[in-house]
Amino acid sequence: MYAIPLGDAELGPLEPWHAEEFLANIDRGREFVGQHIGLADRVTDLVSSRAFLQSYADKAATDTGRIYGIREGGKLLGGVLFRTMDVEQGVAEAGCWLEPAAAGRGLVTRAVRVIIDWAIEDRGIHRVEWRVASANEASIAVARRLGMQRDGVLREYNFFHGERQDLEVWSVLAPEWRARQSGAE
Incomplete structure (x- = not known):
């Protein structure tokens, strides 16, 4: 398996055979992760953990999504993913999760980069x-640190835990990203 260094951590693939490790990670951060995203509601036992990771293996096989884990000392702390990826249209949606013990260290920003x-x-x-x-x-x-621009707010778009919530859409375009990475902004 490959790993990409992220300073004191590393980024690598998450596969269906990582289901136990993934479930343990979600369990450690269930309340924290579940404040804003439905991942904690979807991954509740080994069967749902394996199914979630299998759905991303299927997306990787069809080039429509990816999922990666952030590990430190071999322990899974969270991850980043492309929830959707449409190569033909040139659009992808990135996302993340992280257990609370790993928050505030820039791991997600480095991994999403x-x-x-x-x-x-x-x-x-x-x-x-x-x-x-x-x-x-x-x-x-994180979106701001990555140089993304706020495109707008989808008011009361998301029904989450019994309440309507506003959903912000942020984005970065390839020319903007390249300029930022080269320091030519």
């Missing part, structure tokens, strides 16, 4: 989106 580079440079993606609940300040901060 790696996958955006890959999507733009290797897969020809033109637009990478970041969709986030307006109340998820930490995730919005």
Whole structure:
């Protein structure tokens, strides 16, 4: 298995055979992760953990999504993913999760930077989106650090835990990303 260094951590694939490790990671951060995203509701036991990872293996096989784990000392702390990826249209939606003990260290920002580079440079993606609940300040901060622009707010778009929530759409375009990475902004 390959791993890409992220400073004191590393980024690598998550496969269906990682289901136990993935479930343990979600269990450690269930309340924290579940504040803003439905992952904690979807992955509740070994069967659902394996099914979730299998859905991303299927997406990888059809080039419509990817999932990667962030590990430190071999322990899974969270991950990043392309929830959707449409290579023909050149659009992908990135996302993340992280257990609370790993928050605030820049791991997600570094990991998302790696996958955006890959999507733009290797897969020809033109637009990478970041969709986030307006109340998820930490995730919005990641979008800002990545140089994304706020496209707008889908008011009361998402029905989550019995309440309607606003969903912000942030994005970066390939030319903007390349300029930012080369320091030519």
